[in-house]
Amino acid sequence: MSHTLIVLLHDRPGVLHRAVSLFRRRGYNIESLTVGHSEVPGVSRMTAVVDAKDVEQVIRQLSRIVEVLTVSDVTNVPVVVRETALLKVSVTADAQAALLAVGAELGARAIDVGPSTVVFELTAEPWAVDEFIAAVRPYGIRELMRSGHLAMRCGATADTVGAAAAPYYFQADGMSDPDSVEG
Amino acid sequence: MSTTLEARTGAQIMCEALIRQGVEVMFGIPGGAIMPFYHAMPEYADRLRHVLCRHEQGAGHAAEGYARASGRVGVCIGTSGPGATNLVTPIADAWMDSTPLVAITGQVHSALIGTDAFQETDITGITVPITKHNYLVRHVADLPRVFAEAFHLASTGRPGPVLVDVTKDAQQATAVPEWDVTLDLPGYRDDRERAVDHDAVREAVRLLQRARRPLILAGNGVIQSGAHAELRTLAERTGIPVITTLHGLGAFPQDHPLSLGMPGMHGWVHVNRAIQECDVLFNIGSRFDDRVTGKVSAFAPRAAVIHLDVDPSEIGKNVRTAVALVGDARRVLRVLLDELPACAPPPSAWLARIRAMQEVHEPRQAYRRRPDTPVLMPHDVYAALNAALAARGSYRVVTDVGQHQMWAAQLLDWRRPRTHITSGGSGTMGFAVPAALGAAIACPDETIWVVVGDGGFQMTNQELATIQQEGITNVKIALINNGYLGMVRQWQELFEGRRYSGTPLSGPSFTRLAEAYGVRGIAVDTVDAVPGAIAEAWDHPGPVLIDFRVEREANVFPIVPQGKSIGEMLVSADRAEEPPCLTH
Ligand SMILES: Cc1ncc(C[n+]2csc(CCOP(=O)(O)OP(=O)(O)O)c2C)c(N)n1
Ligand SMILES: [Mg+2]
Numbered sequence: 001m002s003h004t005l006i007v008l009l010h011d012r013p014g015v016l017h018r019a020v021s022l023f024r025r026r027g028y029n030i031e032s033l034t035v036g037h038s039e040v041p042g043v044s045r046m047t048a049v050v051d052a053k054d055v056e057q058v059i060r061q062l063s064r065i066v067e068v069l070t071v072s073d074v075t076n077v078p079v080v081v082r083e084t085a086l087l088k089v090s091v092t093a094d095a096q097a098a099l100l101a102v103g104a105e106l107g108a109r110a111i112d113v114g115p116s117t118v119v120f121e122l123t124a125e126p127w128a129v130d131e132f133i134a135a136v137r138p139y140g141i142r143e144l145m146r147s148g149h150l151a152m153r154c155g156a157t158a159d160t161v162g163a164a165a166a167p168y169y170f171q172a173d174g175m176s177d178p179d180s181v182e183g
Numbered sequence: 184m185s186t187t188l189e190a191r192t193g194a195q196i197m198c199e200a201l202i203r204q205g206v207e208v209m210f211g212i213p214g215g216a217i218m219p220f221y222h223a224m225p226e227y228a229d230r231l232r233h234v235l236c237r238h239e240q241g242a243g244h245a246a247e248g249y250a251r252a253s254g255r256v257g258v259c260i261g262t263s264g265p266g267a268t269n270l271v272t273p274i275a276d277a278w279m280d281s282t283p284l285v286a287i288t289g290q291v292h293s294a295l296i297g298t299d300a301f302q303e304t305d306i307t308g309i310t311v312p313i314t315k316h317n318y319l320v321r322h323v324a325d326l327p328r329v330f331a332e333a334f335h336l337a338s339t340g341r342p343g344p345v346l347v348d349v350t351k352d353a354q355q356a357t358a359v360p361e362w363d364v365t366l367d368l369p370g371y372r373d374d375r376e377r378a379v380d381h382d383a384v385r386e387a388v389r390l391l392q393r394a395r396r397p398l399i400l401a402g403n404g405v406i407q408s409g410a411h412a413e414l415r416t417l418a419e420r421t422g423i424p425v426i427t428t429l430h431g432l433g434a435f436p437q438d439h440p441l442s443l444g445m446p447g448m449h450g451w452v453h454v455n456r457a458i459q460e461c462d463v464l465f466n467i468g469s470r471f472d473d474r475v476t477g478k479v480s481a482f483a484p485r486a487a488v489i490h491l492d493v494d495p496s497e498i499g500k501n502v503r504t505a506v507a508l509v510g511d512a513r514r515v516l517r518v519l520l521d522e523l524p525a526c527a528p529p530p531s532a533w534l535a536r537i538r539a540m541q542e543v544h545e546p547r548q549a550y551r552r553r554p555d556t557p558v559l560m561p562h563d564v565y566a567a568l569n570a571a572l573a574a575r576g577s578y579r580v581v582t583d584v585g586q587h588q589m590w591a592a593q594l595l596d597w598r599r600p601r602t603h604i605t606s607g608g609s610g611t612m613g614f615a616v617p618a619a620l621g622a623a624i625a626c627p628d629e630t631i632w633v634v635v636g637d638g639g640f641q642m643t644n645q646e647l648a649t650i651q652q653e654g655i656t657n658v659k660i661a662l663i664n665n666g667y668l669g670m671v672r673q674w675q676e677l678f679e680g681r682r683y684s685g686t687p688l689s690g691p692s693f694t695r696l697a698e699a700y701g702v703r704g705i706a707v708d709t710v711d712a713v714p715g716a717i718a719e720a721w722d723h724p725g726p727v728l729i730d731f732r733v734e735r736e737a738n739v740f741p742i743v744p745q746g747k748s749i750g751e752m753l754v755s756a757d758r759a760e761e762p763p764c765l766t767h
Binding site: 009010013014017018021022025054056057060061063064065066067068069161 | 312
């Protein structure tokens with residue numbers, strides 16, 4: 001099943017290579033991977049959507065990377081997930097109004113309207129991005145770029161290393177397997 | 184050495200950093216990109232010995248052998264490009280066997296990086312999956328911190344290899360070193376220091392006390408953390424029998440009444456059956472490698488597993504775990520012993536049952552007996568070597584990879600930690616001769632026996648020249664010469680209808696080859712000559728190679744065929760053992 005992980009990384013040369021290399025060599029399937037700056041200088045933040053039977057193992061392997069500061073699985077907690085897509089859609093002059101209406105209805109912004117193409121920008125939940133892409137596909141998609149998922153917990157709980165939190169280590173909760181085979 | 188405030192080259196700083204880390208010896212080969220470092224070495228030669236090897240692979244294994252024998256960090260050196268890539272095999276080996284290793288490589292001038300310069304190789308990129316961490320150092324100012332971090336990472340937590348790649352200009356630039364550095368490793372923690380989970384300890388104690396058929400499985404972690412005394416106390420206090428993995432050999436004395444021997448692909452029948460029957464399996468510092476578990480879904484089907492490991496990622500990775508204990512084996516075992524009443528009744532009926540299984544199976548194990556033949560069997564060599572080791576003491580045994588390695592694990596009695604040194608996880612042929620030279624330097628007052636096949640010996644035998652040049656006298660090589668890549672040949676015999684493709688092997692005159700390197704060569708092809716040759720080798724005040732020309736098609740039994748459960752073993756070429764039937 002798919003799991004959404006938020007990973008904080010000490011921003012050092014090669015750190016992204018280490019993370020990606022780990023996903024590849026351990027055979028974890030990445031559905032989406034997004035990396036960028038966090039609120040703390042020198043700390044990068046990654047949202048990874050992985051398809052893994054044993055997500056606990058993925059988390060522990062990630063945690064072995066020296067630059068990995070924290071890993072949280074936010075799959076089953078209240079979380080906002082967003083994705084941005086840029087789409088260049090081909091359209092004839094006749095159909096342009098209809099296409100713009102589809103965009104308006106589904107919340108996409110037309111940010112570049114030309115004689116034969118329209119570039120849309122949509123930031124939404126990933127399923128809504130899928131929906132928009134499906135809706136405009138009949139017009140003809142010339143170009144598409146999706147950003148990958150960005151995830152953040154709802155409410156006051158934050159995935160942050162904070163200034164006071166150092167050293168910040170991954171704490172595996174429930175190290176003991178609750179479904180003990182004993183008995 | 185320069186005074187504290189004097190500026191010095193990066194290369195000098197590297198030497199001083201190594202001395203500050205307590206390094207006394209390093210193994211390597213120079214080349215263009217690492218020449219500044221070599222230029223600095225003679226100034227420090229009184230404190231920092233450099234051993235020139237004949238191949239960087241040899242240098243890496245020598246550093247591993249040094250580390251495994253001494254418990255300290257091994258250091259190896261290579262130049263950029265091919266020097267660095269030649270180190271990849273020992274780095275991978277150290278990664279698989281959690282051996283503390285710092286590999287230092289030269290890199291091209293930082294201005295040339297990325298231009299495919301002469302001997303430029305992206306060694307940090309190449310070694311990402313086989314190092315605990317690695318560094319590319321471009322600035323001289325970073326050297327003190329990077330070296331401090333590299334040794335810290337290599338030697339703490341779960342030990343492993345760390346590579347430090349230093350550009351030529353960083354070695355040449357000058358700076359006043361700032362030794363008072365703080366490690367900048369916010370994402371790293373030494374899991375040995377992790378607070379002991381007392382609830383988990385109590386749960387483990389409860390399981391051990393309620394168990395009717397408990398077993399302890401002891402691995403490399405016991406040796407690495409120095410927990411052998413605690414392991415022995417635990418076993419004796421509870422009466423729980425102990426099995427030892429390949430890398431756990433020596434963690435528990437094999438002549439102890441509670442010692443059962445080695446499990447797994449070439450483990451004893453009674454040991455594997457005990458695993459299949461046990462109701463609690465306490466794994467201390469081993470990682471449930473597939474050579475131990477066989478078909479993992481059928482491994483220890485009745486057992487609640489307690490797993491103690493310094494690396495949390497090992498827990499639950501291969502085998503379902505009922506109780507997880509993360510931390511240093513010695514520390515956690517001490518806490519556990521505090522919780523364990525002194526008088527838990529020993530499950531003696533269980534031990535008696537295992538011993539009964541051993542009685543039934545041992546006589547059937549043809550590999551133990553010498554078939555009625557005048558040909559020198561490998562087992563004759565092991566029997567005589569075992570007797571000599573017991574009589575003389577003060578030894579280490581370094582084995583290579585193949586049949587001879589498994590016979591050594593099975594047929595020698597392992598009594599003390601760090602006496603058995605081999606390449607386990609990686610199974611690197613060519614490991615033994617260089618690793619033995621490293622062990623010989625770590626333990627100059629002990630006799631280092633090498634047990635090596637004719638195949639593996641020919642992969643790294645050039646290190647005999649290093650032994651000669653360094654004046655190493657305490658290495659004695661037992662070459663188990665069967666004229667085959669024996670372990671592969673055995674699989675071809677048992678599972679591929681004796682189709683010996685690519686396995687028959689010729690060699691030089693091994694004794695004359697040895698003599699060419701100033702190593703005494705002795706050839707043995709009769710049973711009677713074995714003990715005398717071993718005694719002669721032991722007494723000779725220099726390195727010796729004994730070419731034991733053994734039966735060519737002897738096999739290692741028992742063997743669990745690939746993909747089978749450890750309950751299904753072949754005990755001879757034509758007979759399998761049925762899975763056990765638990766009667767109570
Ligand atoms: C570097 C390397 N190459 C190939 C192998 C595969 N392999 C495993 S055992 C073995 C045969 C070893 O032959 P030898 O050294 O003569 O020992 P023997 O099994 O005959 O005792 C081979 C080729 C390996 N483990 N390592
Ligand atoms: Mg051989």
